[in-house]
Amino acid sequence: MLAVSVRRGVENKILFSAKDLCTWFELRRWGFFRVGSVKAVDGVSFELRRGETITIVGESGCGKSTLAKTILGLCLPARGELNFDGKRLNGLNTRQMRSHRSKIGYIQQDPYGALPPFMTVRRILEEPLRINKTGKKEEMKRRVREVLAEVKLTPVEDFIDKFPHMLSGGQQQRVVIARSIVMKPRLIVADEPISMLDASVRIEILELIRGLQHAHNLGVIYITHDLSTVRHFSEHIAVMYGAKFAEKAKVKDILDNPLHPYTRALLSAVPKLDPANVTTFKEVPPGEPPSLLKPPSGCRFHPRCYAIIKGLCDVESPLEFEAKKGHSVACWLYRK
Amino acid sequence: MKKDGLLRVEDLCLHFRTNKGLVQAVDGVSFGLGRGLTLVVVGEAGCGKSSLARAILRLLPRNVHTYTGRIFLNGVDIMKLGEERFRREVRWSKLAFVPQAAINSLNPVVKVGNQVAEPLLVHRLAKTKSEAIARAREACELVGLPGDFLSRYAFELSGGMRQRAIIAMALAARPALVVLDEPTSALDVLTQANIMNLLKGIKQKFKTSFILITHDIATSSELADIAAIMYAGQVVELCNASQFYREPLHPYSQKLIASVPSLRQEKRPEFIPGQPPSLLNPPKGCRFTGRCLSRSNRCEKEPPLVEVKEGRRVKCWLYQ
Ligand SMILES: Nc1ncnc2c1ncn2[C@@H]1O[C@H](COP(=O)(O)OP(=O)(O)OP(=O)(O)O)[C@@H](O)[C@H]1O
Ligand SMILES: Nc1ncnc2c1ncn2[C@@H]1O[C@H](COP(=O)(O)OP(=O)(O)OP(=O)(O)O)[C@@H](O)[C@H]1O
Ligand code: SF4
Ligand SMILES: [Mg+2]
Ligand SMILES: [Mg+2]
Numbered sequence: 008m009l010a011v012s013v014r015r016g017v018e019n020k021i022l023f024s025a026k027d028l029c030t031w032f033e034l035r036r037w038g039f040f041r042v043g044s045v046k047a048v049d050g051v052s053f054e055l056r057r058g059e060t061i062t063i064v065g066e067s068g069c070g071k072s073t074l075a076k077t078i079l080g081l082c083l084p085a086r087g088e089l090n091f092d093g094k095r096l097n098g099l100n101t102r103q104m105r106s107h108r109s110k111i112g113y114i115q116q117d118p119y120g121a122l123p124p125f126m127t128v129r130r131i132l133e134e135p136l137r138i139n140k141t142g143k144k145e146e147m148k149r150r151v152r153e154v155l156a157e158v159k160l161t162p163v164e165d166f167i168d169k170f171p172h173m174l175s176g177g178q179q180q181r182v183v184i185a186r187s188i189v190m191k192p193r194l195i196v197a198d199e200p201i202s203m204l205d206a207s208v209r210i211e212i213l214e215l216i217r218g219l220q221h222a223h224n225l226g227v228i229y230i231t232h233d234l235s236t237v238r239h240f241s242e243h244i245a246v247m248y249g250a251k252f253a254e255k256a257k258v259k260d261i262l263d264n265p266l267h268p269y270t271r272a273l274l275s276a277v278p279k280l281d282p283a284n285v286t287t288f289k290e291v292p293p294g295e296p297p298s299l300l301k302p303p304s305g306c307r308f309h310p311r312c313y314a315i316i317k318g319l320c321d322v323e324s325p326l327e328f329e330a331k332k333g334h335s336v337a338c339w340l341y342r343k
Numbered sequence: 344m345k346k347d348g349l350l351r352v353e354d355l356c357l358h359f360r361t362n363k364g365l366v367q368a369v370d371g372v373s374f375g376l377g378r379g380l381t382l383v384v385v386g387e388a389g390c391g392k393s394s395l396a397r398a399i400l401r402l403l404p405r406n407v408h409t410y411t412g413r414i415f416l417n418g419v420d421i422m423k424l425g426e427e428r429f430r431r432e433v434r435w436s437k438l439a440f441v442p443q444a445a446i447n448s449l450n451p452v453v454k455v456g457n458q459v460a461e462p463l464l465v466h467r468l469a470k471t472k473s474e475a476i477a478r479a480r481e482a483c484e485l486v487g488l489p490g491d492f493l494s495r496y497a498f499e500l501s502g503g504m505r506q507r508a509i510i511a512m513a514l515a516a517r518p519a520l521v522v523l524d525e526p527t528s529a530l531d532v533l534t535q536a537n538i539m540n541l542l543k544g545i546k547q548k549f550k551t552s553f554i555l556i557t558h559d560i561a562t563s564s565e566l567a568d569i570a571a572i573m574y575a576g577q578v579v580e581l582c583n584a585s586q587f588y589r590e591p592l593h594p595y596s597q598k599l600i601a602s603v604p605s606l607r608q609e610k611r612p613e614f615i616p617g618q619p620p621s622l623l624n625p626p627k628g629c630r631f632t633g634r635c636l637s638r639s640n641r642c643e644k645e646p647p648l649v650e651v652k653e654g655r656r657v658k659c660w661l662y663q
Binding site (some may be wrong): 057065068147171175176177204206207208209210211214215232233234235236238239262272273274276277278279280281284285288289291295296 | 387388389447501502503504530531532534535536537539540543544558559560561562565566567568580584585588589598599600602603604605606607608609610612613614615630
């Protein structure tokens with residue numbers, strides 16, 4: 008069973024769920040002439056319990072960041088249902104939406120662009136408190152020091168008055184994380200929190216996020232294109248391909264028994280430290296990821312798939328089949 | 344084949360002047376490299392990897408304070424060449440460069456094919472424009488960039504295709520040595536695997552030598568014959584790559600290997616606590632002392648980089 012639930016002896020409550028979520032961008036020429044729509048998220052469903060992490064993995068451009076932004080209310084879904092903490096999010100007004108957003112911490116892609124260069128760490132961390140009008144000045148000051156200590160930027164004095172450029176990449180990312188938790192969120196959406204960082208600091212940052220998660224029983228939606236660290240830092244994985252989920256299961260089930268041909272390709276491409284690599288070539292599926300403006304017919308992976316069933320895969324979009332309890336896969340090979 | 348047959352770098356230094364003092368980005372680096380072999384340079388952010396590349400290619404910023412040492416390419420000390428001769432006879436033709444984050448530096452208003460051809464014209468490696476274009480087309484074919492991509496613009500290409508174009512640019516003049524600075528760290532794993540396959544193929548087919556700079560050790564094993572581990576501006580270990588992967592000797596190298604994550608392993612990867620020292624006033628003795636678990640009094644003196652086992656060089660008192 009899931010690590011956190013076992014520790015607490017109870018199944019955690021569902022914190023967040025998405026059902027058949029779709030986010031489309033209208034593409035217009037000269038501002039009005041409709042050319043088509045980029046279906047960046049196209050029918051995605053999942054749920055997440057408190058204290059757990061779901062990792063969303065997939066190639067560049069498959070729609071991961073758009074999914075994150077839709078969850079945060081920064082993109083409006085064209086269709087589908089979002090539930091957070093027992094409340095339906097669709098159709099909220101602007102004020103309700105802002106209050107919703109403050110309950111979700113956001114670690115955005117690109118840490119170097121994430122911090123405003125002309126603000127000190129103190130200002131950066133006070134900003135969300137100020138915008139959401141929480142507490143008095145003293146209260147704010149205390150909270151800022153508290154989160155700095157939580158992300159281990161100590162002694163606090165050494166960091167609080169610095170500007171982002173005076174900090175290393177890893178320290179900057181700690182500030183981004185501090186900012187994401189300053190409003191005491193229940194959910195954190197971390198969009199590629201480590202991909203711009205040095206390999207040797209990545210583990211440190213992932214452990215920090217994991218520690219905060221355990222301390223506050225947070226749900227985490229972790230977006231990445233690299234699966235090499237996922238075993239240690241996540242309960243579930245959803246593999247995204249061409250704006251849809253190809254496969255979704257517990258971490259161990261996916262790593263030990265990947266079912267979807269795309270998941271298999273992705274796993275075998277993960278770099279392995281092995282001196283024998285010098286002489287062997289990696290098997291990579293041919294072709295490029297699909298266009299989301301004109302996705303391929305049928306299964307979106309069919310033009311690159313080694314297992315394609317002609318006349319089926321290229322015609323009809325596969326449903327999500329439940330191969331095993333809690334392990335679903337959108338591939339015709341597993342049709343019932 | 345001699346191990347340092349193609350390139351021999353001796354005591355290379357590159358220091359920058361800043362308003363806070365001298366930054367010792369490259370401080371006494373030496374190594375050799377044979378034809379058809381790949382040297383990987385690994386180390387944490389800011390340890391001087393890109394500065395080393397720039398020093399080898401003589402692509403220097405304005406605020407250089409010290410630029411000394413010897414760089415022999417095919418036996419000729421290219422540090423002694425004048426700027427004009429270096430540009431005409433060495434850069435691009437013999438020694439090419441794929442800079443860090445190059446995929447974002449392609450010109451948005453020039454067609455990709457023309458950009459690949461440009462260095463050939465600028466460095467007078469092709470006599471006419473049509474010859475340059477023809478050779479660019481050849482190079483693009485070599486890196487698996489479809490012919491019709493030559494007439495496209497950079498923004499119409501995926502990250503992987505852009506990186507291929509940049510590699511084509513570096514290969515167009517068939518240089519003997521290509522310096523690759525983090526060629527895949529901005530790409531996702533499938534694209535990364537594709538690019539590594541491509542480089543491996545070129546290495547085998549043309550016996551091109553590479554210097555691959557990266558902080559991703561697992562990926563480095565795709566290409567590496569020799570490994571140089573860099574810490575705070577200096578090489579702390581220099582050995583055959585498989586020795587580094589299997590049995591690292593320097594305490595820093597050991598930490599690096601322990602930090603490599605693995606899909607299959609149950610053991611959690613470790614991280615290296617603390618931070619590398621500032622290159623402004625690096626510690627007098629061994630620069631790793633502050634983070635080293637094996638340090639002792641003698642580490643207050645700087646250890647030399649000396650041969651400790653067959654062909655392995657380590658800069659640490661534990662092995663002297
Ligand atoms: N505002 C927008 N208007 C039109 N298209 C968009 C917009 N934002 C994103 N897209 C497109 O939607 C698709 C998905 O983009 P998204 O940023 O979600 O991908 P991603 O999986 O996060 O990629 P990466 O790994 O590169 O960050 C891409 O094809 C992108 O070009
Ligand atoms: N022109 C310059 N003037 C002053 N300092 C510089 C200059 N260029 C680089 N540095 C400094 O030299 C050190 C080494 O930088 P370099 O870019 O070589 O590191 P790196 O190992 O390539 O790092 P990364 O992995 O982040 O690319 C850093 O501390 C950097 O800030
Ligand atoms: S549905 Fe068909 S084409 Fe798609 S992944 Fe499965 S076998 Fe391959
Ligand atoms: Mg993204
Ligand atoms: Mg660099």
